[in-house]
Amino acid sequence: MQRETLMAEETELALDDAFNILSNSRRRYILYYLYTRGEPATIDELAGQIAAWENEIPVEDLDDTARRRVYVSLYQTHLPKLDDFGIADYDRDDGTVTLTERAEEIVRYLPVEESDHRDFTWYYVGLSAVAVVLLVAVAANVLVPAIAAVVIAVGLLALVGAQFLSRRSDGSRDLLELEDLE
Known part of the structure; x- marks a missing residue:
């Protein structure tokens, strides 16, 4: 944990740390959801959407068990890790998650869709x-x-x-x- 905190203080995220963060699908889902949404989300919203993606069903069809399982892993592991690296601000009191400017350092390693670009x-x-x-x-x-x-x-x-x-x-x-x- 101390190493992760030190990494958040450095000016640029190390490649190994970026891949460590991206190695888990739930963290990639968090980044995807927040990045495409463009605004903060609650841990409840994240847990519901990620559980829906993992189970390939609409959010409204989720049962409480699937949602709770994702919620616990986000709360205990994934959101604190993103917060430690300075990728996201995770406010445990409010239950809100906001991407930081540093998120751009990690998002650049994810594939981007080319359809928005003019085809030359x-x-x-x-x-x-x-x-x-x-x-x-x-x-x-x-x-x-x-x-x-x-x-x-x-x-x-x-x-x-x-x-x-x-x-x-x-x-x-x-x-x-x-x-x-x-």
Whole structure:
């Protein structure tokens, strides 16, 4: 426990510690739920949702035993561990859990869904087609090679820049579906 507290005080989470945290599916579920929700949750809400995911049933169909089993493990083990590492603020008195800024250090190791990002595949195909046309024009002595090279290079740089800016401005990182977390 002392080592975990020391880790929370360091400026960056060690890779081994990040994988230690992510090694348990319930901790991954906690991170997923809080990260996608974007706001604090109670331990009751977490226990209910995690139990529902584990049993592959809606929250409203849960029995008290399944919910209680998850609640106890969250209360005794998983939430204190996330709190010790500074990933989440766990207030035992209120029963609330809030992700900290440090959570970004751990969430980055989880797979992200790419569906929110613009697909640039067809842009690259189009640029490749333009490059082929330009190369044919150069081979037929219709176009100067230097002009073709400049057009292709500028097009490629513009496309890569647009893709970079698109991903950077997206900002939100949605996690993959829950079955991919296990």
